[in-house]
Amino acid sequence: MNNNKLDSMGIGKALQLFPDQIKRTFKESLESNLEKLDFDSVVITGMGGSSNAGKMIASWQEDTNNIPIVVYNDYGLPSWVNSKTLVVLNSYSGNTEETISAYDPAKQKDCMVVGLTTGGKIGELISSGEIKGAIISAEDTNPSTYPKSGLGLSLGGLIGVLVKVGLLNFSEEKLNSALDELVEIRASWNVEEMSGKLAGFTPVYFGSRQFVGALNAGRNATCEIGRVFTQFYDFPEVNHVLVEALQIPEEVKRNRYLFFESKFDNERIKLRYKITKEIFNEMGLTYFDYQLKGVDKFVQSMEIAHYAAWLGYNMSILRSDDPGPEPWILKLKKSLSQPVH
Numbered sequence: 001m002n003n004n005k006l007d008s009m010g011i012g013k014a015l016q017l018f019p020d021q022i023k024r025t026f027k028e029s030l031e032s033n034l035e036k037l038d039f040d041s042v043v044i045t046g047m048g049g050s051s052n053a054g055k056m057i058a059s060w061q062e063d064t065n066n067i068p069i070v071v072y073n074d075y076g077l078p079s080w081v082n083s084k085t086l087v088v089l090n091s092y093s094g095n096t097e098e099t100i101s102a103y104d105p106a107k108q109k110d111c112m113v114v115g116l117t118t119g120g121k122i123g124e125l126i127s128s129g130e131i132k133g134a135i136i137s138a139e140d141t142n143p144s145t146y147p148k149s150g151l152g153l154s155l156g157g158l159i160g161v162l163v164k165v166g167l168l169n170f171s172e173e174k175l176n177s178a179l180d181e182l183v184e185i186r187a188s189w190n191v192e193e194m195s196g197k198l199a200g201f202t203p204v205y206f207g208s209r210q211f212v213g214a215l216n217a218g219r220n221a222t223c224e225i226g227r228v229f230t231q232f233y234d235f236p237e238v239n240h241v242l243v244e245a246l247q248i249p250e251e252v253k254r255n256r257y258l259f260f261e262s263k264f265d266n267e268r269i270k271l272r273y274k275i276t277k278e279i280f281n282e283m284g285l286t287y288f289d290y291q292l293k294g295v296d297k298f299v300q301s302m303e304i305a306h307y308a309a310w311l312g313y314n315m316s317i318l319r320s321d322d323p324g325p326e327p328w329i330l331k332l333k334k335s336l337s338q339p340v341h
Contacts, residue, residue, distance in 0.1 A: 006317055009324030010143030011225060014150065015309055017141040019179040021152025022159075025136040026175055029116070029160025032134035036166040037112050039086040042069045043077060044158070045102040046090035049147035052220055052305070053154040054090060055213030057162065060301050063210065067167060071213075075101040083110040086165060089131070092147040092154060094120020095339040114165065116157050120339070134161055144324055148224040151217060151305060178299045182306065185293045191307055195314030197288060198228075198256045203311070205232040207260040207304065208269045214301040215260070218308025225323050226312025235269050239276065246283055257287035260304050264297055 007013075014021075044054035051071050058069040072078060075098050077087065087106040091099040094117035103125070106113045115122045115133030126133040136157040142150040159175070162168040203222060207215045215232040222230040233242060246252055257280065259273055280287050290307065294300035316323035333339070 006320060006322050007313075007324060008322050009146070011149045011323045012313055014142045014144060015306070015313060018152040018306055018309075019183055021138070021141045021150060022156035022179060023176065024139065024141060025134075025153045025155075025157035026160040026172065027156075028136045029134040029157050029164060030172070032161075032164065033132050034114060034134065034161060034164035035132065036164070037086060037114075038084075039112055039165075040067060040084045041081070042067060042086045042088065042162075042167060043081060043102075043111075044069065044071045044088045044090050045077070045099045046071065046088075047073055047096050047098050049151060049220065049224070050090050050092045050096060050099070050154055052151055052213070052217035053158040054088070055216050056155065056301050056305065057158060057168075057213070059210055059213030060297050061168070065167070069167075072102070074098060077102050077105045077109070077111075081106070081109050081111050083112075085109070085111045086167075087111045087113045088158070088161065089113065089115040089117070089122050089125075089133070090154070090158060091117050091120065091122050092150060093339060094118060094122040094124075097336075097338060114161060116154075116161050118153070134164075146324070146326065148221065148326075149309075151221065151309070155302075178294075178296075178302070181295060181299050182302050185299075185303060186306070189293075189307065190290075191310045192314055194258070194288060194290070195311050195318060198258070198311060199315045199318045201254055201256040201286075203228065203230045204255050204257045205230070205260060205304075205308065206238065206257060206273075207232075207234060208262065208265045209234045209237070210264065210297060211260065211262065211301060211304055214304035217305040218311075221305065221309035222312035222315075224312070224326075225309055226315040227321065227323075228312060228315050230308075230312075235265075235272055235276075239272055243276070243279060246280075246285060253283075253285065255285070257285065259287060259289050260292060261289060262292045262297075262300055264300070 054071040
């Protein structure tokens with residue numbers, strides 16, 4: 001669903017161009033002045049949409065990568081960073097104050113520092129030669145210019161940065177193949193139908209730990225684009241937390257639960273899904289399934305985040321609400337004396 005009449009800022013167009021965003025910024029990062037580095041840990045700083053790409057990559061790489069990746073959503077840096085830590089200053093605008101606050105501690109600890117941004121203060125650090133990094137550009141792939149519709153820009157750019165510094169081994173050919181598959185999946189998925197089933201309720205997304213970054217990104221997109229209060233939980237941890245808390249208060253019974261299920265899930269996770277659904281039936285709760293179709297975990301990670309973004313978009317359109325404007329974020333940023341984006 002792409003309703004131009006309600007969508008004044010082109011959020012739907014930006015979502016449609018998600019694969020093009022990734023291709024564009026991946027290439028720009030590969031053409032940057034970044035070099036291969038020798039590090040034994042990675043901290044990706046960033047907030048909100050700018051951190052989603054890092055979380056997706058960290059989850060996707062967790063069972064294959066020998067170097068730990070930590071996404072840090074706060075001011076400063078963890079105390080354990082040192083001269084063998086790579087710090088990625090990752091900010092869509094380049095002006096995010098939490099991200100910028102990591103720079104001085106990184107220098108004090110003699111960390112290796114690189115940047116990824118579209119401009120702003122971090123862009124100035126890169127342009128001046130103070131740090132190396134990639135300055136990426138949206139061009140016409142993100143009409144709103146807002147980070148909430150530019151996940152592909154951050155994701156493609158960050159993958160490219162991590163390829164250049166030597167953390168990831170990922171070719172442009174492999175990336176394009178994955179994106180072609182995602183476009184095929186998108187052509188046949190049931191996102192409009194699912195949006196109608198979730199509209200008017202609190203969506204709760206479930207998936208296995210290997211997709212926790214994608215679930216986080218999907219939750220954020222539904223919240224920001226759809227303006228719908230949304231939650232996510234990962235299996236198996238959720239079975240140790242939530243089952244006894246699904247009846248009180250009464251409003252909880254009206255939640256709508258969506259299971260993102262993968263052929264890559266551990267067999268015990270698949271059994272947990274089955275048993276959890278049986279318990280939901282006894283409790284009278286409403287849930288739905290989405291079987292991930294991607295050929296590998298990378299495609300499925302993008303599939304979750306992209307599907308959830310479209311859920312948010314469609315739910316906004318269904319209630320005749322423009323998904324673009326952000327009046328409360330504008331108010332918050334103005335009160336903090338921060339640039340909006």
